[in-house]
Amino acid sequence: VFWALPAAHRDALFPKLELLAEKLPLRGAAAVALLVLVVEVAIYSLLVWFVGKFVLDAIETGRQMQVGTGFWPLWPVVIFILLAFVLMIVEMLRLIWRDARRLVTGQADD
Template identity: 45%
Template structure:
């Protein structure tokens, strides 16, 4: 299996299985919480809102973002580049990608530092009356940004080599 196919499978698994399970968990916690509160008059899942807010929703987002970026769901600067000559289009695409990479590398650096410090300190959060470790959730942030950076570098390499400018991995047949 090639490196890019392995990355595709990792991103697909994180998005479909991980984010899908998180979405299902959010729906179940919400339905059970509403049923308990309004029908039974009691909180069936103490700290349910905190579970959604601090665990399930961040995981859903950070597991789905790399696949969304690879599939081209993120805004792209391609309205102008499609109307330019090929050489100028590639140069502009490369310039935009370099700026994107710089911004995401800065974000990645700070997220990785934050996640590492949270891991070293065994950072916890209160959900209901218990303390749960939060550092495993925080480790997903640099993973997501790292996967996005890999895709951006791949697209930059393609633009510099003269490949299809502005196309994402799926559209260009990776």
């Protein structure tokens, strides 16, 4: 699920809060999209911070999870969650760059 988040966001399958922006002129739509993306980056940055702290703690303490009757280390699983959230931030930064260029130039470049 976590690996699908960046791909779904890139392919516009991720729910977005930009429905109003479709009715605005290009610069207005870019401004709304930029604002929404900045808020999303802030939220995902907090997630990365807290998941990163959890991953470091899991590695340092040797945290384990039970799989069947055995116990496996937890850090290989949670590190992928951290990487997926980082990929989300990278994708959002790309979209911020795109919308900032739209806002400045007033032209769609897709």
